[in-house]
Amino acid sequence: MKLPVYLGMVRSAESVLASSLRKIGDGHGSEPDVYFICHTLADQCEAHEQLLAPIVDRYGEQPDDEPERLHAAELDDTRSGPLGLLRDLQDLHLLTTFVDFTYTLVEQAAAALRDDELLDVVADCVGETSTQADWLRTRAKQAAPQALIAAE
Amino acid sequence: MVDRIADIWGTRTPYAREEQWPSRVDQKLSAELTDSDVDEWVQSACVLCSNGCACDIAVKDGEMVGVRGRETDAVNRGRLGPKGLFASWQGMRNRARLTQPLIRENGELVPTDWETAMSRIVGRSTELLDEVGPLSHGFYTSGQLFLEEYYALGVIGKAGLGTPHMDGNTRLCTATAAAAMKESFGSDGQPGCYEDIDCCDAVFLYGHNMAETQTVLWARVLDRLTGADRPALVCIDPRRTEVADHADVHLAVRPGTNLALMNALVRELFVNDWIDRDYIEEHTLGVEELRRAVDEWTPERAAEVCAVAAEDIRRAAQIFGTSQRVLSTVLQGFYQASQATAASCQVNNLHLLRGKLGTPGNGVLQMNGQPTAQNTRETGADGDLPGFRNWENPDHIAELAKLWDVDTDTIPHWAPPTHAMQIFRYAEQGSIKLLWVSATNPAVSMPEAERIRRILAESGLFLVVQDLYLTETARFADVVLPAAGWGEKQGTFTNVDRTVHLADKAVDPPGEARSDFEIFLDYATRMGLSTKSGRPLLDWETPEDAFEAWKECSRGRLCDYTGITYDRLRGGSGIPWPCNEEHPDGRRRLYEDGCFSTGFEECETFGHDLLTGATVGPLRYRSMDPAGRALLKTAEFTSAPEIPDESYPLRFTTGRTAYHFHTRTKTGRSSQLQGAAPSAWVEISEHDAQAFGIAEGDIVRVASRRGEIRVPARIGSVSDGTVFAPFHYGYWERQEAGETRPEDEPTAANELTLTEWDPVSKQPQFKNAAVRIQRIAAGSGPAPAPTTTASRPIRRTSMPPTVGGEDGQAEERFPTDTVKEDAL
Numbered sequence A: 001m002k003l004p005v006y007l008g009m010v011r012s013a014e015s016v017l018a019s020s021l022r023k024i025g026d027g028h029g030s031e032p033d034v035y036f037i038c039h040t041l042a043d044q045c046e047a048h049e050q051l052l053a054p055i056v057d058r059y060g061e062q063p064d065d066e067p068e069r070l071h072a073a074e075l076d077d078t079r080s081g082p083l084g085l086l087r088d089l090q091d092l093h094l095l096t097t098f099v100d101f102t103y104t105l106v107e108q109a110a111a112a113l114r115d116d117e118l119l120d121v122v123a124d125c126v127g128e129t130s131t132q133a134d135w136l137r138t139r140a141k142q143a144a145p146q147a148l149i150a151a152e
Numbered sequence B: 001m002v003d004r005i006a007d008i009w010g011t012r013t014p015y016a017r018e019e020q021w022p023s024r025v026d027q028k029l030s031a032e033l034t035d036s037d038v039d040e041w042v043q044s045a046c047v048l049c050s051n052g053c054a055c056d057i058a059v060k061d062g063e064m065v066g067v068r069g070r071e072t073d074a075v076n077r078g079r080l081g082p083k084g085l086f087a088s089w090q091g092m093r094n095r096a097r098l099t100q101p102l103i104r105e106n107g108e109l110v111p112t113d114w115e116t117a118m119s120r121i122v123g124r125s126t127e128l129l130d131e132v133g134p135l136s137h138g139f140y141t142s143g144q145l146f147l148e149e150y151y152a153l154g155v156i157g158k159a160g161l162g163t164p165h166m167d168g169n170t171r172l173c174t175a176t177a178a179a180a181m182k183e184s185f186g187s188d189g190q191p192g193c194y195e196d197i198d199c200c201d202a203v204f205l206y207g208h209n210m211a212e213t214q215t216v217l218w219a220r221v222l223d224r225l226t227g228a229d230r231p232a233l234v235c236i237d238p239r240r241t242e243v244a245d246h247a248d249v250h251l252a253v254r255p256g257t258n259l260a261l262m263n264a265l266v267r268e269l270f271v272n273d274w275i276d277r278d279y280i281e282e283h284t285l286g287v288e289e290l291r292r293a294v295d296e297w298t299p300e301r302a303a304e305v306c307a308v309a310a311e312d313i314r315r316a317a318q319i320f321g322t323s324q325r326v327l328s329t330v331l332q333g334f335y336q337a338s339q340a341t342a343a344s345c346q347v348n349n350l351h352l353l354r355g356k357l358g359t360p361g362n363g364v365l366q367m368n369g370q371p372t373a374q375n376t377r378e379t380g381a382d383g384d385l386p387g388f389r390n391w392e393n394p395d396h397i398a399e400l401a402k403l404w405d406v407d408t409d410t411i412p413h414w415a416p417p418t419h420a421m422q423i424f425r426y427a428e429q430g431s432i433k434l435l436w437v438s439a440t441n442p443a444v445s446m447p448e449a450e451r452i453r454r455i456l457a458e459s460g461l462f463l464v465v466q467d468l469y470l471t472e473t474a475r476f477a478d479v480v481l482p483a484a485g486w487g488e489k490q491g492t493f494t495n496v497d498r499t500v501h502l503a504d505k506a507v508d509p510p511g512e513a514r515s516d517f518e519i520f521l522d523y524a525t526r527m528g529l530s531t532k533s534g535r536p537l538l539d540w541e542t543p544e545d546a547f548e549a550w551k552e553c554s555r556g557r558l559c560d561y562t563g564i565t566y567d568r569l570r571g572g573s574g575i576p577w578p579c580n581e582e583h584p585d586g587r588r589r590l591y592e593d594g595c596f597s598t599g600f601e602e603c604e605t606f607g608h609d610l611l612t613g614a615t616v617g618p619l620r621y622r623s624m625d626p627a628g629r630a631l632l633k634t635a636e637f638t639s640a641p642e643i644p645d646e647s648y649p650l651r652f653t654t655g656r657t658a659y660h661f662h663t664r665t666k667t668g669r670s671s672q673l674q675g676a677a678p679s680a681w682v683e684i685s686e687h688d689a690q691a692f693g694i695a696e697g698d699i700v701r702v703a704s705r706r707g708e709i710r711v712p713a714r715i716g717s718v719s720d721g722t723v724f725a726p727f728h729y730g731y732w733e734r735q736e737a738g739e740t741r742p743e744d745e746p747t748a749a750n751e752l753t754l755t756e757w758d759p760v761s762k763q764p765q766f767k768n769a770a771v772r773i774q775r776i777a778a779g780s781g782p783a784p785a786p787t788t789t790a791s792r793p794i795r796r797t798s799m800p801p802t803v804g805g806e807d808g809q810a811e812e813r814f815p816t817d818t819v820k821e822d823a824l
């Protein structure tokens, strides 16, 4: 059974997303809403990790056959300036879609296994993940015209 | 005669439930004048808070010499508060008024003529439009102009230039009111009205120090409290305000924890079954989610987080849950705190859960701070589209394009309009290069004052400021335009409870000053802004022309003005909107039928996630299909962005005093008001005073991570661990006296505040920062804080009370035959 691979994957992706959110939040601290919301969202990701922990324990850790292909990579340094903000938000958005999609697959498996506990956890997490993606999209859309047209 | 500095609310006229509020006509004339000296009384309404008290201006020899409340008006029935009595007219006639345009030459502001000043603006504006486009332009306006002026500005920005960067200082005072109503009811628009005070059984004030912010409204509440059938009163405020003194329950909530308290109140309604299931079923969406969201918030849990007693939460909830008719009012204690929109939506939710909304005595008043804030929001001079239209709804954009005869593409609607804090951020980054500030003073009123001053001083920023006086902000300008103000121009405006008043011109403006309306029109003409068919975009000459045009824009929308004319506004009482064929005398309450403005085609917004501000978007909104049902929304509680720690152990919060408005541009020029609250102070508790070795009147340094202020301390009634500062005290007096850098001896509360805002309403959080305090010198007497308000000393030792003396005397008349019964 390969579900444990995916459980490990989603848990580590949440952790990668959390630290990336913090990094970008700090890096764009002069955009005050970005700072505070990124940290709030990072808290959510860490709470998701906690929720997943007992399930990962139950299924047991299983190493991934193709780690280089299936893992979300943590964002490196933040960029600066209006355009940098835009690209960082875009990178974060990519990470959230990775997490979201992984949850979708885990949810399918959980349904087939009739694993109610896992279904509950996915239901709790995935709504917040999609709001995270919505916020990133909302914020980037708002910033795009100024960054792409008027900023130097 | 009554000393209305000592007695802020005037003589009581008690009344019982469902009676009409008795009249009391308040009047103040210049010393030595009597009624017979007055040449003419000119109809107007007061613009020194959002209450909109109707008044007549006394004119003698072409000058404003006094003011009198209008007995026939439903809003105030003749009353005026201290600001209306003493500052409305005196704040205008001061020798420091700007009488000529100024332009910057070699770093200095020098007088010039209108032609030169306007040409300079138009020159820079045209250059930037060619080089960068409309995104280079930002407009930051006010909550103190008239409807016609905002509409002119809104059309210039949205249909003429096509910039999304327009906002008002309403962002600082009332944005959350609008946001909470949009999220819950689908549109801005006050559900309740002031007559709800006359017939309620309980009043809840959430972060609303009504006794000082809207003194005449509080007089109405006091008259109910002292009459038969006294309503129960619940006050949620960290300070021991006048409201708290009269309250049956005072929840002195720890700053930054409003949402936790609200969650507990909502939970109590569910747990005790004080809810109306049929109403919820028929008229709301989201009850299950709401029930889940508040589930963990037992009174005990909230008590711990909010530092109040669990028993008090239960009592407050019981009053809400069991009163037959209950009224809620909400203001800055919620709006300028963290999770502002979510906490304010919870107030709406309390009413929705009980089905107590829109019927007599059952109302919500999501208050405004400023007098004409409602119009900034309606007309699109801020981050909204005119007529409560939805920027995500292509049909609404098409309607506007048709009305204005411009291309749909001209109207910026690709993203939410830019809010004030973001406009200043773009100016800081240099992508907004022309900023036009009208009738507001961001150098003192915006958070993190040092940063704002730096932005305004930016050499790449072309700053236009139009105002009555050379404000702290105007001193940074490249062009200063002298504006005519209240009593010197004509226009209408709308108060908190949707009542529209006409303010007529009583006297000529000083020198070459021009109304904001004329200035905007002049700019539009010089820029050649035109419609598709080649007509001038603002094809108006008088404010009344603009009003007529606005009526068309409002037609069929919730804020329908089509039944109002200037003539109808003369003589009797103000008229509430919507006023149209269906409601020829205006509609007193909204949503009495439980049908809300949430229909897909009708709504002003598709809504947001209240935690992050992420937009819901048309697709998901359509699938939710609220179709006239109200939305029960909330967010998860999170702790405030900056909480006290070892280095900054105290909480800092800001607010108003009864005697001043905004940055004292007008009230500071009334000797009576200035005498009552002459300069800045901070308030601390007795416990903290002892802990830090501070005595009454000692000079203290209060510092945050962003700056500091050095002012005298009042040992007052704030909770332990909290420092309060009034936000009115900038630097203009010292600048006028020739000091070049008065901010080196800082007094403005916003030196300390942080740049952080509510994710939905984008209203800054003035009510929450971490600070430390230190005594730096002995004072020369008690702190200059009034003894008549929430700033009163905890121990009244030998302190002289705040009085107005001879100058503070105003007349009160009690007409015997009261005006005919208004429909309740």
Ligand code: SF4
Binding pocket: B046, B047, B048, B049, B050, B051, B052, B053, B079, B080, B081, B082, B083, B084, B085, B213, B214, B215, B216, B217
């Ligand atoms: S309550 Fe407000 S509107 Fe009325 S007189 Fe006072 S300041 Fe003016």
